[in-house]
Amino acid sequence: MSLRRIQICADDYGFDRAISQGILDTIDAGVVSATSCMVLSPAWPHWAPALKEREGLADLGLHLDLNEFAHYAARSLNGWIVAAYRGAVPVSLARPWIEAQLDAFEKRLGRAPDYVDGHQHLHQLPGIRDALLQVLCARYGHACALRITRSRQWRGAKAAIIGALGARALAAGARAEGLRVNRDFAGVYEFQPAADFAALLKWWLDFLPDGGLMMCHPGRAGATETRADGIRGARVKEHAVLAGGQGRALLQALGIQPGRCRDWDVARAD
Template structure:
């Protein structure tokens, strides 16, 4: 039996020093093989070079940001969802935001992103998702992959809700455009510091198929120089497992090979 290839993707690279260093630790540990970049953060220009040096070790993606560092981030997550589902986020409005963030990624990394996803999954909401599909295919053809949030198995109410807020519609659009997508999605939890992250990690890894994706949010301890980070304690817990050897041991015991976007195909979830 061949080994399963599953990608562990660290979100929020460039948010600040502690998060960026924590993600680099996890890439260097051979566990994380993708990271999603917040190119509007004031810390991004400083941390982009270290990531660029690791381009052979991990896929580098754009973490589309509508509600954190963007000048148009006046809405909360809830505000964006309400606006999108009442038709107040037209594709023509969203497309320039996506273009500008792709430009910012390319300026620092020197090439197109391997994939695109979204901060708090806002890349999948109505208006934005259509713009994402249009911009990606126009700029890159079929070369840039796309994260989808649909889970093939029950992984809790929060995970199910995230998938229902546009995941299937985005997957259908990606299939229609011939874009590669992950075959399953895991990593959603409540970020409570008391969570046994190793236990969660093992459960997610056991349930993911070949070509699946598990998102994670590792970071080192420390204050932030950019914006308040409400999940810092959870990031530190994740970092201890992902960079400290436990995750690598789990991957080996479960016969899992850290995957890449090239393992994905255009056949998203049914």
């Protein structure tokens, strides 16, 4: 039986100590194969060296941040969505933000990101996505991959809404530029502490194809030293599954190899 290569990507690295340590645990467990970095967080400079020590164990990406630690983060998530679809976030405005975050990533890790995605998926919105495509191609050619949020099958209303906010347009732009993208996308849920993350994990992994991506948000328990974290309880539950033996055992039982961006293909037409 051939193994399916699925990238399991932990978002929000660098947010604070508990989240960063928790993500490192899941990488060390051999379950998480990518992590997306919040380079505007005041904790980022402290936690970047730990990723350099794990070079080769996981893909490292930029978690483009417009609404968490950014000094221009005056809008809520809904505010960014409305502004982008009203044309109030032109390419000329978004490009410097993207360039600055890529600079911060490269400064601490000494290399380009393997991929870019977005905090709360804002990287796929109009204006922002156009600027992102321009910047990535100018800086890296075809070398940097992109996360696409489109689910290829029904994975709930929230997942469908996220994908509808720009996944097709971003994939079309990536296809025009010859950029690699994930084949499918999973990991969306309501982050309720009562959620059965182990059952959700099995459901997502059961149906993801080779070259698919599952995002996750593991973290250790503990107070934050940066900003309030509204999903800490869910993070702790994810960490227990992904950093413990349960996550690794599930991958083995399902015939899944933790995937990397190099497993992805150039974006294709639907």
